[in-house]
Ligand SMILES: Cc1ncc(C[n+]2csc(CCOP(=O)(O)OP(=O)(O)O)c2C)c(N)n1
């Protein structure tokens with residue numbers, strides 16, 4: 001792979017320039033119009049490009065379906081991923097199957113790419129613990145709702161890999177809001193000190209519910225926080241699947257040879273509400289959203305594929321039909337799963353259930369719905 005051509009972060013306040021943040025770079029390869037800087041684009045086969053595009057469409061469709069299911073009362077609250085597909089597909093694309101992924105709660109694209117079926121995601125948000133039981137060998141932790149709590153878990157996995165002298169890496173997703181949690185700083189510090197094979201992927205989608213990025217941190221970037229922990233941070237255009245892929249690929253190569261962690265800040269945007277429980281119009285400027293719609297990662301990638309004569313309307317129609325079928329089949333399968341045994345609420349908390357929980361289980365079992 002040729003060395004990446006990069007430009008330095010613009011608008012860094014003078015005091016931070018003095019801190020010599022020279023290792024923080026910004027990378028974009030594919031612009032909003034689908035123009036690609038082929039000189040620095042990593043080599044990607046046509047079949048992989050098609051696979052990524054299909055995954056983006058599958059993610060959008062699954063996301064839309066989950067939204068409808070929530071509005072119809074068929075699942076509970078969930079967080080749409082719309083707008084962040086490239087950040088996840090580009091990063092998972094740089095991993096091997098043996099590598100581990102640790103997610104937060106907005107990683108629908110990453111889950112689908114890893115082979116977690118849409119019905120599992122529906123089941124999870126339908127309150128069914130079986131949704132978190134992924135196919136064997138998925139190597140991905142379940143959804144973590146407590147903000148930032150998953151970051152130390154990932155560092156623990158990476159530490160285990162290092163102790164066992166494995167060549168695998170662990171990649172962890174979190175948001176801009178999570179960087180204000182102690183868990184983030186503790187995990188980054190530990191990974192830096194022990195030079196762990198951990199890739200920290202911050203999807204900076206500009207908002208943490210109603211808190212804008214500017215109120216989250218006084219740093220000019222999130223990427224530069226890595227410098228304080230003694231390793232490299234890079235900021236990439238998170239709506240550019242090639243930039244995310246290239247940066248992750250470099251981070252993975254480094255981690256595999258024992259050169260420690262990397263923080264990748266994917267500069268992106270949450271196009272939907274925070275979850276199905278809020279209305280972003282109450283705190284976000286419509287103009288800001290409109291500007292980001294123009295940067296939509298799916299549209300941008302489609303434009304590129306069209307220029308490369310990989311995409312045309314016939315191809316789109318075929319994909320849409322195939323994916324609609326997949327999503328509908330998954331809804332059916334999810335709804336045919338029925339009610340889970342009530343033990344599911346209790347079973348995975350402790351290796352051995354403590355007496356108080358046993359008592360509660362026995363109590364709740366009286367009310368268990370009988371299978372029709
Ligand atoms: C420890 C904790 N505090 C608060 C919440 C409520 N909460 C859920 S998501 C969220 C914001 C997270 O923002 P960010 O990390 O940027 O991720 P995003 O939602 O933008 O993907 C908050 C405060 C929570 N789930 N866990």
Ligand SMILES: [Mg+2]
Nearest residue numbers: 175176207208
């Ligand atoms: Mg956020």
